[in-house]
Amino acid sequence: MKNNFAHWFRSSTPYIQAHRNKTFVINFGGEALQDDSFQNLIHDFALLNSLGIRLVLVHGIRPQIDARLQKLNHPARFHNRLRITDDVALQCVKEAAGLVRVEIEALLSMGLANSPMANAELKVTSGNFIVAKPIGVIDGVDYANTGAVRRINSTAIHAQLEQNNLVLISPIGYSPSGDVFNLSAEQVATSVAIALNAEKLIFLTEESCVDENGNLIAQLTTDELKQMPPEFALNAAMESCDAGIARVHLLNRHIDGALLQELFTRDGVGTLISSAPYEICRAATLNDIGGILELIKPLEQQGILAKRSREKIEMEIADYVVIERDGLIIGCSALHVNALERCAVLACLAVHSDYRGGARGQRLFSTALMLAKIQSAETVFVLSTQTAQWFIERGFVACEWTNVPDFLKALYNPQRNSKILFKPLE
Numbered sequence: 001m002k003n004n005f006a007h008w009f010r011s012s013t014p015y016i017q018a019h020r021n022k023t024f025v026i027n028f029g030g031e032a033l034q035d036d037s038f039q040n041l042i043h044d045f046a047l048l049n050s051l052g053i054r055l056v057l058v059h060g061i062r063p064q065i066d067a068r069l070q071k072l073n074h075p076a077r078f079h080n081r082l083r084i085t086d087d088v089a090l091q092c093v094k095e096a097a098g099l100v101r102v103e104i105e106a107l108l109s110m111g112l113a114n115s116p117m118a119n120a121e122l123k124v125t126s127g128n129f130i131v132a133k134p135i136g137v138i139d140g141v142d143y144a145n146t147g148a149v150r151r152i153n154s155t156a157i158h159a160q161l162e163q164n165n166l167v168l169i170s171p172i173g174y175s176p177s178g179d180v181f182n183l184s185a186e187q188v189a190t191s192v193a194i195a196l197n198a199e200k201l202i203f204l205t206e207e208s209c210v211d212e213n214g215n216l217i218a219q220l221t222t223d224e225l226k227q228m229p230p231e232f233a234l235n236a237a238m239e240s241c242d243a244g245i246a247r248v249h250l251l252n253r254h255i256d257g258a259l260l261q262e263l264f265t266r267d268g269v270g271t272l273i274s275s276a277p278y279e280i281c282r283a284a285t286l287n288d289i290g291g292i293l294e295l296i297k298p299l300e301q302q303g304i305l306a307k308r309s310r311e312k313i314e315m316e317i318a319d320y321v322v323i324e325r326d327g328l329i330i331g332c333s334a335l336h337v338n339a340l341e342r343c344a345v346l347a348c349l350a351v352h353s354d355y356r357g358g359a360r361g362q363r364l365f366s367t368a369l370m371l372a373k374i375q376s377a378e379t380v381f382v383l384s385t386q387t388a389q390w391f392i393e394r395g396f397v398a399c400e401w402t403n404v405p406d407f408l409k410a411l412y413n414p415q416r417n418s419k420i421l422f423k424p425l426e
């Protein structure tokens with residue numbers, strides 16, 4: 001247990017470093033407040049704040065508004081899933097927002113000894129950061145006091161975050177004429193994240209995003225999102241990705257510690273949405289030969305890779321793995337296994353110059369090692385003219401000519417004078 005803890009704590013260090021001073025906008029619905037587990041979420045917010053993450057919380061109030069309207073026996077009216085906020089509903093909105101904000105502020109102010117909030121002394125700021133305008137009449141339906149975000153006072157929010165204050169925002173906006181508007185919390189979170197140029201926008205949702213078999217969808221592109229049924233958080237995620245927020249996370253708030261697992265472990269528990277084009281590492285097919293040739297041609301011309309004919313690649317295509325991005329081959333490698341001598345040669349490792357430094361070379365390398373092990377190879381060799389250091393940093397060492405297996409000696413071109421390196425596989 002102790003070892004597990006030390007291991008877990010150490011492995012979270014790179015994430016702690018990476019997130020420090022970054023701005024995260026987190027949205028959660030009014031439902032979250034009605035749960036006993038809300039305190040845990042508050043503790044996690046406090047922890048993120050103490051790790052130097054600049055936090056903006058945007059809370060919802062839908063169930064609180066509905067409860068008030070019900071008490072008054074006043075109908076809750078919606079059109080296209082958006083609330084029509086008449087004057088009675090607006091009064092409920094103001095009351096709900098005020099109460100919810102005070103409750104969250106109270107929880108964030110706790111500092112009892114022996115509790116996770118001890119010595120936290122968190123400073124929370126709320127304010128008139130959102131300028132709104134009325135939605136008006138759409139399809140003949142008057143939305144009354146329901147509004148849309150017109151502008152975010154990002155300078156004021158940045159100033160608060162600069163002082164390590166946690167910013168708490170309600171789904172309410174004010175107009176220059178002093179009117180109050182009921183806003184969608186998801187839209188507010190999206191607009192705030194875009195205005196602040198936040199590193200992350202996180203939606204704490206009521207359910208996980210799953211496929212038809214009930215399995216969590218770990219990653220989605222905006223193109224894939226467009227195929228899914230419309231939903232508040234999904235629409236907001238799409239809008240923010242399109243506006244340049246690099247990482248939008250959908251996290252099931254019912255999973256205890258979901259935020260911490262998503263942010264501080266390699267395999268999160270949520271769905272990451274990005275607008276980046278889809279990229280996969282897969283076995284090559286004959287259709288990839290053109291792409292592989294185009295990728296390696298400049299490297300052959302520079303003498304970095306040995307020359308290969310189309311026919312040779314065609315014959316050995318089963319040994320190749322490629323990285324495809326948006327239909328383009330941007331990386332490749334080949335692993336030739338010699339079953340008799342229980343060893344393999346990693347060859348033709350290349351990443352397009354526009355995409356280097358993104359661990360794609362490492363990905364191809366790890367895949368090759370895994371494939372070598374599956375095929376019972378005990379040693380992997382490489383021949384390199386200019387990249388020996390890259391392999392040495394990954395555990396390869398120079399190989400004496402006498403120890404070079406015969407099949408590799410037969411392949412060796414003395415004119416290229418490549419260094420021969422090897423790595424024993426565990």
Ligand SMILES: CC(C)(COP(=O)(O)OP(=O)(O)OC[C@H]1O[C@@H](n2cnc3c(N)ncnc32)[C@H](O)[C@@H]1OP(=O)(O)O)[C@@H](O)C(=O)NCCC(=O)NCCS
Pocket residue numbers: 299304305348349350351352355356357358359360361362363382383384385386387388389390
């Ligand atoms: C080697 C190669 C595949 C790495 O691809 P990549 O996607 O950039 O790899 P990674 O992101 O996993 O690794 C990047 C690291 O490798 C280092 N690196 C790149 N080329 C290197 C070289 N020739 N020698 C030593 N280190 C090198 C980078 O500086 C970077 O290190 P840093 O992060 O400490 O700065 C790529 O640079 C390439 O295609 N090179 C030309 C082809 C080649 O040399 N193939 C090997 C034939 S034996």
